[in-house]
Amino acid sequence: MQLAVDVGENALTERQKDVLDAALALLVEAGDALTMTSVARRASCSKESLYKWFGDRDGLLTATVQWQASKVRAVPVNPEAFNLASLTAGLQRFASDWLHVLSGTISVALNRVAVGHAGSDKHDLGVIVLENGPFAMARRLKPLLQLGRDTGLLHFNETDEAFRTFFGLVVRDVQIRLLLGDRLELTDASIDRDSLRATQQFLALYGAQTEAAEGGH
Amino acid sequence: MQLAVDVGENALTERQKDVLDAALALLVEAGDALTMTSVARRASCSKESLYKWFGDRDGLLTATVQWQASKVRAVPVNPEAFNLASLTAGLQRFASDWLHVLSGTISVALNRVAVGHAGSDKHDLGVIVLENGPFAMARRLKPLLQLGRDTGLLHFNETDEAFRTFFGLVVRDVQIRLLLGDRLELTDASIDRDSLRATQQFLALYGAQTEAAEGGH
DNA sequence: GCCGTACCGTACCGTACGTTACGGCAGTGG
DNA sequence: CCACTGCCGTAACGTACGGTACGGTACGGC
Numbered sequence A, B: 001m002q003l004a005v006d007v008g009e010n011a012l013t014e015r016q017k018d019v020l021d022a023a024l025a026l027l028v029e030a031g032d033a034l035t036m037t038s039v040a041r042r043a044s045c046s047k048e049s050l051y052k053w054f055g056d057r058d059g060l061l062t063a064t065v066q067w068q069a070s071k072v073r074a075v076p077v078n079p080e081a082f083n084l085a086s087l088t089a090g091l092q093r094f095a096s097d098w099l100h101v102l103s104g105t106i107s108v109a110l111n112r113v114a115v116g117h118a119g120s121d122k123h124d125l126g127v128i129v130l131e132n133g134p135f136a137m138a139r140r141l142k143p144l145l146q147l148g149r150d151t152g153l154l155h156f157n158e159t160d161e162a163f164r165t166f167f168g169l170v171v172r173d174v175q176i177r178l179l180l181g182d183r184l185e186l187t188d189a190s191i192d193r194d195s196l197r198a199t200q201q202f203l204a205l206y207g208a209q210t211e212a213a214e215g216g217h
Numbered sequence C: 001g002c003c004g005t006a007c008c009g010t011a012c013c014g015t016a017c018g019t020t021a022c023g024g025c026a027g028t029g030g
Numbered sequence D: 001c002c003a004c005t006g007c008c009g010t011a012a013c014g015t016a017c018g019g020t021a022c023g024g025t026a027c028g029g030c
Helices: A014-033 A036-043 A047-054 A057-071 A084-103 A105-119 A124-132 A134-150 A159-171 A174-179 A188-206 B014-033 B036-043 B047-054 B057-071 B084-103 B105-119 B124-132 B134-150 B159-171 B174-179 B188-206
Strands: none
Touching (some): A014 A036, A014 A047, A014 A057, A014 A105, A014 B105, A036 A047, A036 A057, A047 A057, A057 A105, A084 A105, A084 A134, A084 A159, A084 A174, A105 A174, A105 B014, A105 B105, A134 A159, A159 A188, A174 B105, A174 B174, B014 B036, B014 B105, B036 B047, B057 B105, B057 B124, B084 B134, B084 B174, B084 B188, B105 B124, B105 B174, B124 B134, B159 B188
16 A cells, blocks of 8 residues: 555545546646546556546546646635735735636646536536636635725625626636637736736725726726 | 528528527537437438538537527617716626626537537637637627727727726626536526626726726625 | 439448456565 | 465457438429
8 A cells, every 4th residue: 555645535646646647638638538548558557447446437537637626725825914015915916826727728628628527417527626716716815805804905795796806807708718719828927917907906996995006007 | 492591601591500409409408418310310300411511510510609609699889879878888788698698508508518629629619609709799899898988988098908807897707607517597687786786897997987886885 | 204302211330439358467475 | 486466558348429321202393
């Protein structure tokens, strides 16, 4: 028995993690056209092992998505010396991180297969991606928003509404266009610019100061 | 020879339109698991005819997406007696229409298959949906935005930036959550509410009056 | 009446791929 | 040395489905 990662139920050996990384790479290259044979060949393992470890193709895909999700861990926000500057910086950093993840090839590939599978009977992948995508983003951001409200820097009634507005201002049409195959290059510079713009717009809508920076320029 | 619709290259007989409607229904039910045999059976036509008319499976899917796109025609905006009230009404009506289309089962199904196909070699469906989705929305909305700017009601430099902000405020996380299979019921009442909120937020960001309605409450 | 055209229904073919089975090999405990 | 286990590599099986072929029917033109 080798070392296993402590993901509760999902105890993965190092070998299995390597296999899942190979599956991830193939998912990026070939999308849902990924075959069990191709995974076995890429990972230099036998198909027998694939079926023993993951049950069937869906099990492999599910494990792959969960494995990727387990790699992206949230960086918590520290509420020390909280003021408008740190709130702004937090929002901006958050938007930047999110746009970077969103536009990455792995995120695009995983969202594509999850969206595809959500159409058939197997909703598992969709639920997992939903849980580790928008919902995880909400769970991470809401404490910051509530801290902003508690300190009087932000005004809103429903935290969820404020979050979803921020989501819209940050993501806009970027994700759907990427998923549909639009060539949309996001450079670090443009992501920085968009994060700043989204943050300023959000503060203009929900900030306590009406003299907040004009959004959109 | 039956009557043909005047779509330039794509001359479709009534029979073929019926077939495409059947394919559309199956696409909603089964998603990409749709088979040529199922389409033939549902439309009471022979597979031979399917291949004669549409070439192959991809051709059938492409024709189906285009057929749906041809059914959704834009309602132009009339720039008579243009003022803040009509601008607001136009934006709000636009947001409402868009949310209704977006949350419809057909739109969800088509976006799902297009996203799935964008991952493989066949980018056609993605391009078509992109063209008839976000891009068409932009083409329809931009004249209204520019009219607003010309009349001094709106302030922005890049029309595209203004459009994308409006897109984000309207769509938010709704589309990606629907595509991923989230049960998200949009009632007429909630759509009306969201359209109003998005419009007010947009005017708060880009409107000439700083005393515009506070967004988000 | 006869032919050509268009189409339906169905049977058929080829292949790709998920899944299973088997032979061989390395490492480990006794 | 020998059994056992875990795994690789590959071959084999079954099936679903894209694509094709063919017989049968209706209809319009001559």
